[in-house]
Amino acid sequence: MYEYQYPHPAVTVDIVIFTVRDRQLKLLLIKRAGEPFKGKWALPGGFVQMDEDLEAAARRELAEETGVSGVFLEQLYTFGAVDRDPRERVITIAYFSLIPSDEVVLQAATDAEAVGWFGMDELPPLAFDHADIVAMAHRRLVAKLDYSTIAFQFMPREFTLSELQEVYEIILREEMDRRNFRKWILALEQIEETGGERREGAHRPAKLYRVKYPERVEIIK
Amino acid sequence: MYEYQYPHPAVTVDIVIFTVRDRQLKLLLIKRAGEPFKGKWALPGGFVQMDEDLEAAARRELAEETGVSGVFLEQLYTFGAVDRDPRERVITIAYFSLIPSDEVVLQAATDAEAVGWFGMDELPPLAFDHADIVAMAHRRLVAKLDYSTIAFQFMPREFTLSELQEVYEIILREEMDRRNFRKWILALEQIEETGGERREGAHRPAKLYRVKYPERVEIIK
């Protein structure tokens, strides 16, 4: 038992993880194995340990519950409505994360019955206030596409310009002019040709590109 | 005494309040009356009660410690480094706030020895990790000036365009062309003439303006 002179809330982290796959923006969810909301889908997350920083807690929970590690992670917002958890007062620091579609090696953990990707248009009902968290993460993602290089976090190590453009089009839900897109993205000087090319199908091969500074998300414009 | 099966961190809110006064961007600080960091300057803030939402906690602490109420408040970031408080694990949700220079009615509370405004260039050493919090709030303020109408939160109910421009110049630390500034700010259609004018000094009187939608901070461009 742990005793305090004043009441303390519990503190958790929750992680909204996006990827782009099958021409859709997808979200990683886990099926809860325990109460409350047993059997419901929810964001991966869990309690912050007393000896770990917040981002470390998010990375640990992400690895434990889904097998995902080493990815882009950014603090999103802290949700603390009094009654957001039926058990006790729980304040959660939400993170949001983007991962390349090819790096998906999912593995459900002990405290999750299952883990899976859901298209943003076909989300199941979510536990707690997780729908609010997802909505905010989605708004942030769309906004950041416009003024940062965050979209590169969705790309595998090598990719074509058409693939990159497709990611933008899927998230922004609008078609873009190919020539303008290429001019714009190359002018940012954040990607470079690898020298290789991808040949697939009965058409001209596409040049492959890589992100110059994969760790950084640059603010642009 | 309050008992939990697992250890719980303490949760606080801290508020970074800016105003513009005497041609300077200023920050509200309180002098701590108790340990730790007794006698040091710090951000206003305190523990979140179990029955209040996070923003409510921020507003309550702000009112209690400084007498400020009814102002713009936005969640900034959550700081949770393991050792940021020497007493126990304390996670703090930082808010940032802007207030008009004329609405300053400061009153130090019981748990603060003093309260005062400090120019951003003459900040005293701060308690805890409050210098980091202030630095982040300042970056956010500067960034938001460019893509939102947040600067209006600094203005009194009626103001002249020159006064508004001065606020921008002080925060961005750069001079602006008067004609371009007026064209730009009026094109936003977020302020309107009150009909009144301010005569002060030996020159042409300035038209007075008001913010059309004082509650809203619009995203622009």
Next chain:
DNA sequence: TCAAAAGTGTTCTCTTTACACCCATGC
């Protein structure tokens, strides 16, 4: 040889920047 996606420039429009003089007032 045909179908399919990759690659590539120019024009037009709109937004942003640069810049200088007259106006109304108090003393």
Next chain:
DNA sequence: GCATGGGTGTAAAGAGAACACTTTTGA
């Protein structure tokens, strides 16, 4: 009548949007 800050327009440059044809490949 003069010093002081308030008020106003235009031109040039730069950024963003619109738009169509040629290239390379596999079958």
